[in-house]
Each structure stands twice: as structure tokens, then as C-alpha cells.
Amino acid sequence: MIDTDPHPPFPETAKHFPATVDVVLLTIQEGKLCTLLIERAFPPFEGALALPGGFILEGESLDEAARRELTEETGISPTGHLEQLRTYGPLDRDPRGPVLSVAYLVIAPTFNLPTAGGDARAAQWAPIDAILSNEVTLAFDHVQIVRDGVERARAKLEYSGLATAFCPKEFTIEQLRRVYETVWGTSLDPRNFHRKATGAKDFIEVTGNTSSGVGRPAALYRASSTSAPDATVLHPPILRPTAPQPPQPKR
Structure with a gap:
């Protein structure tokens, strides 16, 4: 039919x-x-x-x-x-x-x-x-x-390497931390962040270069060459600080 x-x-x-x-x-x-x-x-x-x-x-x-x-x-x-x-x-x-x-x-x-x-x-x-x-x-x-x-x-900053997309090709850990602080709108402990950022697998890698200019030279890093920033899964993740909860009224 x-x-x-x-x-x-x-x-x-x-x-x-x-x-x-x-x-x-x-x-x-x-x-x-x-x-x-x-x-x-x-x-x-x-x-x-x-x-x-x-x-x-x-x-x-x-x-x-x-x-x-x-x-x-x-x-x-x-x-x-x-x-x-x-x-x-x-x-x-x-x-x-x-x-x-x-x-x-x-x-x-x-x-x-x-x-x-x-x-x-x-x-x-x-x-x-x-x-x-x-x-x-x-x-x-x-x-x-x-x-x-x-x-x-x-x-995505918590679970991926997207933070490096805000950075120049080579950057210091302080510059990377400033990205997190600016996007999240919060302050982070420098030493704790350094440990987390350098400890996350396939996130960043040392270039062998150091920063120039005013102040003590700092090691320069770049996004890991093993994968694209948005494809990198941070392990362990770098989590946002939990906002303090307001006090609950007494019952």
C-alpha cells in the first residue's frame, strides 16, 4: 500500500x-x-x-x-x-x-x-x-x-585542568593560585595550594625555567603535555573551600 x-x-x-x-x-x-x-x-x-x-x-x-x-x-x-x-x-x-x-x-x-x-x-x-x-x-x-x-x-576548576586556560603558556604556582582565587572569589592558603597543585596527576609540569623581575625567582610551570586542560581529570581534585554556614537558632 x-x-x-x-x-x-x-x-x-x-x-x-x-x-x-x-x-x-x-x-x-x-x-x-x-x-x-x-x-x-x-x-x-x-x-x-x-x-x-x-x-x-x-x-x-x-x-x-x-x-x-x-x-x-x-x-x-x-x-x-x-x-x-x-x-x-x-x-x-x-x-x-x-x-x-x-x-x-x-x-x-x-x-x-x-x-x-x-x-x-x-x-x-x-x-x-x-x-x-x-x-x-x-x-x-x-x-x-x-x-x-x-x-x-x-x-571545572575543581576537577579538571581548566585553570591553566586562564594562564600564560608558562606560569608560577602563585599565578595559578590567583586564578583559582579570582574565579572562585575566595582566598586560598599558599602552601596548601602548592601541595595540591603539584600533587595532582597530569595537571602541571615544571618547565625548568624561573620567573624574572622583582622578587625572588620562582619555578615556572606549564599545563601537562599528556592531555588538553579541559580533558585532564584532577586526581585528587582541588575543591572549593566550603562556605561557613550561618549559626542555627537554638531550640
Whole structure:
């Protein structure tokens, strides 16, 4: 029997379902964890700050779209760690209607100065603390995307070698500790951290070089050559300090 069902196996709207990419870039500038924001040049939210991103073009992969939008809007080509963060939507996030967004997380020790272009009127770095405290407001649901990106980075610092993605090619243990302190927003005991960092298998390795400049020279390390930073599983892990619990009322 020939199937004469005129209805396709998917809804007609699926052919034109809008999808975008948004990019959370994390780096440390002047001792602060920062992300890159653009000022939107067109509605909706014209003039508002937002994450770099935009609609996926026909024939593009998700990674290609994320890299293209980032370069078009900020002039920055991602060369550091890049991974998919999660998917958002499609409902109640864009006043134009249902839009699905795939968010990316990019981490690098330094980036070139941003240069606005494409759909961006301006591009600037913003401290994460100012965003998460709502001192800086963002368009769409981008505050939540930033929040998720930061938490992903914080969690992965515990169990992976991702912290080295914030560092230059060669770094001291103090520089590595500052990454943890900045991303986690806490202070760590230097001696205890040194023991944990150098004791974690396949995390970092000595280069044989020492730091130069003011102060006593310190040994320089690099990410382990046995695996990529995001693929390294720290054993034992370097766990975040447990936040002190408020005193419980007496019964």
C-alpha cells in the first residue's frame, strides 16, 4: 500500500525555527574575572548591553557560527578553550518570538582589544561581579547565561585542568593560585595550594625555567603535555573551600 499521507513527518515551522549562538568569554583582567559585552545597534534592546552572538546562517555548524559572530561583533577570534555551555529557550527569552540559543564558553588568559562591528555598536569588558549583582544589566536572558558560564568554570576548576586556560603558556604556582582565587572569589592558603597543585596527576609540569623581575625567582610551570586542560581529570581534585554556614537558632 502506498502512503498518501499529505502531512510531512515534522511541522512546517520546523523548517524556519530561529536559532542563535551566544558567547561567554571569560578572562582575568587586573585581578578581576571579566566577560566581553557588546552594545546592541538594533532592536530589540537597542543600546542595551548583551553577550556577543547572533543567528546561525545556512550551512554553518554551531561552532562556526559562534566563532563568526564573535569575530564580526568584537574583532576577537577565539584561540583559547571553547566549549558548548547549554541551550536556552525557545520561549520567553526574545520579544520577537520563540528563539533557541546555544551558548558557548570561551576562556583565555588574554584577548586582543575588542573592536565593535556587525550588529554591535560598541564592545567592552565588564567585571563578572557587576553583572551578577545587577549593577550591569543585560538584554534577553544573558545574565542567566553569564551566571551559568561562571558556575561551569568554577566547577571545572575543581576537577579538571581548566585553570591553566586562564594562564600564560608558562606560569608560577602563585599565578595559578590567583586564578583559582579570582574565579572562585575566595582566598586560598599558599602552601596548601602548592601541595595540591603539584600533587595532582597530569595537571602541571615544571618547565625548568624561573620567573624574572622583582622578587625572588620562582619555578615556572606549564599545563601537562599528556592531555588538553579541559580533558585532564584532577586526581585528587582541588575543591572549593566550603562556605561557613550561618549559626542555627537554638531550640
